[in-house]
Amino acid sequence: MNQIALTEFCDRPAWEVAPELVGAALLVEGVGGLVVETEAYEPDDPASHSFGGPTARNAAMFGPPAHAYVYRSYGIHWCFNIVCRRGSAVLVRALEPKWGLEAMMARRGLRDAALLAAGPGRLTQALAITRAHDGMPLAGAAIALDPHPAAQPLATGPRIGISKATERPWRFGLAGSRYLSRPFGRG
DNA sequence: CCTACGATCCCCT
DNA sequence: GGGGATCGTAGGC
Numbered sequence: 660m661n662q663i664a665l666t667e668f669c670d671r672p673a674w675e676v677a678p679e680l681v682g683a684a685l686l687v688e689g690v691g692g693l694v695v696e697t698e699a700y701e702p703d704d705p706a707s708h709s710f711g712g713p714t715a716r717n718a719a720m721f722g723p724p725a726h727a728y729v730y731r732s733y734g735i736h737w738c739f740n741i742v743c744r745r746g747s748a749v750l751v752r753a754l755e756p757k758w759g760l761e762a763m764m765a766r767r768g769l770r771d772a773a774l775l776a777a778g779p780g781r782l783t784q785a786l787a788i789t790r791a792h793d794g795m796p797l798a799g800a801a802i803a804l805d806p807h808p809a810a811q812p813l814a815t816g817p818r819i820g821i822s823k824a825t826e827r828p829w830r831f832g833l834a835g836s837r838y839l840s841r842p843f844g845r846g
Numbered sequence: 847c848c849t850a851c852g853a854t855c856c857c858c859t
Numbered sequence: 860g861g862g863g864a865t866c867g868t869a870g871g872c
Contacts, residue, residue, distance in 0.1 A: 698864070706864070708857095716857055733865050734855030740864090750864055780865050820864050840865095 660805050662725060662798040668806055669724035669797075673699035673747035678813055678831040680741065680749055683806040687786040690759030691803075692776060694751055696832040696839050698818045702746030705823035709746040719794045720748050727802060729783075729793040736780030739788050741797060741804065752819070752830075753777045755838040756785070778840040814843035 660668070669676055677699040685691045700707035708717045708730065719728040720742055728740035728748050740748040754776035756763055763775045763785040776782040783789070797804040814834040817825055819841065832839050 700864075708864080711858085714858075730864085731854095731856055733853080733863060735853065736865055738864060752864085778865070818864070822863090 660798055662796050665725040665798045665804060665806075666723065669741060669743045671744055673701055673743040673749050674829055676741070676743045677749045677829065678815075680751070680806055681813060681831055681833055682808075682811055683804060684757075685751065685754060685786075685805075686758060686803045687788060687792070688801060690762045691786055692754040692757035692838075694753075695755050695836045696751075696753035696830070698750040698752060698831070699829040700740075700748050700750065704827070706818065706821040706825075706827075707747075709748070721746055722794060725797050725804075727788075727792050727795045727797060729788060729790055731790070732780060737783040737789055738779040739783050739786075739792070750779060751782060752779050753832070753836075753838055753840045754782055754785075755833075755836065773837050777838055781840075816843045 677697040680694050680697050683694045685694055702709045709720045713721045724742050726742045728742050729737055732738045740750050742748050756772050756775045764770045767775050767785050776785045812834040814832050815828045816830045818830045
């Protein structure tokens with residue numbers, strides 16, 4: 660999808676975009692797969708980095724839609740987000756590896772496809788996403804995001820690893836996929 | 847199967 | 860100076 664069409668797709672609240680991104684193709688330098696798990700974060704959302712307004716770290720979240728927001732997590736991992744309407748973003752938590760399997764296996768140091776990109780930190784390691792990608796367009800030379808309609812059973816549930824606004828059911832995923840960071844509960 | 851914990855940066859107060 | 864939108868490993872049941 661080109662950058663203009665992708666911007667239009669992303670220029671909505673993250674809770675609306677996040678479920679529609681399940682099934683999308685995500686590639687970085689030709690390596691990647693299909694998105695199987697996402698989470699939405701909003702400006703009025705105490706769990707969101709954008710909750711307190713713009714800062715140096717979250718600047719990309721307040722930039723144009725359809726760009727990347729990449730941040731350091733726990734001092735060790737990178738996490739990759741898709742910027743939506745101003746101050747909102749979708750965290751991509753897991754991929755079904757599909758293109759460039761050997762590159763991902765080499766970067767992750769293992770050959771089990773189910774563990775290559777099952778989790779936000781694992782995903783960025785497999786795709787070699789770092790701070791250098793923060794603010795980059797998602798239909799550019801390095802990153803290609805291609806949402807497409809897919810008839811699929813979606814599961815929802817509470818977001819993972821947060822301590823505020825834990826009641827918002829803003830985690831979305833492909834029900835029953837073996838590539839999720841964690842299974843979804845019943846209901 | 848599960849729970850516990852250490853690693854290690856950067857941003858924000 | 861505190862605290863994460865996490866991961867891998869160790870050890871118990």
